[in-house]
Amino acid sequence: MPSYQIHDKINIALLVLILPALIYLNVDFVTVFIFALSFTFGTFFLSPDLDINSKIFKRWKLLRIFWCPYKEIFSHRQLSHHPIFGPVSLICYLFALVILVLYVVNADITRVDIRLLIIIAGMVCAIEAHIVTDLVSGIKKKKGKK
Numbered sequence: 001m002p003s004y005q006i007h008d009k010i011n012i013a014l015l016v017l018i019l020p021a022l023i024y025l026n027v028d029f030v031t032v033f034i035f036a037l038s039f040t041f042g043t044f045f046l047s048p049d050l051d052i053n054s055k056i057f058k059r060w061k062l063l064r065i066f067w068c069p070y071k072e073i074f075s076h077r078q079l080s081h082h083p084i085f086g087p088v089s090l091i092c093y094l095f096a097l098v099i100l101v102l103y104v105v106n107a108d109i110t111r112v113d114i115r116l117l118i119i120i121a122g123m124v125c126a127i128e129a130h131i132v133t134d135l136v137s138g139i140k141k142k143k144g145k146k
């Protein structure tokens with residue numbers, strides 16, 4: 001399994017490749033900026049490795065307590081690392097926490113902004129990059145053992 005440093009480096013390299021492509025495709029600056037921020041957040045704080053006591057888990061500092069149920073529910077490298085269920089579970093879990101906090105502070109949660117989709121896209125891309133990296137490293141290890 002690649003270390004968190006490898007995951008971080010691969011994701012940032014991927015972002016460095018994606019950003020010029022988005023600019024080349026004439027995506028507006030605000031969208032590119034939001035995508036870059038959410039991708040970076042996804043890389044450093046929303047990895048499938050939240051299913052163990054990982055560096056990503058520790059980056060949440062005191063807030064990591066909110067990820068303890070996720071860690072208990074998902075066993076390592078199982079559903080949290082599934083290409084579809086992994087991002088869905090992480091993002092749904094995060095949004096459930098955010099909605100809970102917004103509800104507690106009595107904020108208006110009835111309006112959904114289109115930028116939310118860009119935020120989700122950025123986080124999903126970062127999570128998928130992690131899953132693909134784990135998958136490729138697993139395939140390489142299997143080949144190396146033969």
Ligand SMILES: [Zn+2]
Pocket residue numbers: 048049081130134
């Ligand atoms: Zn992983």
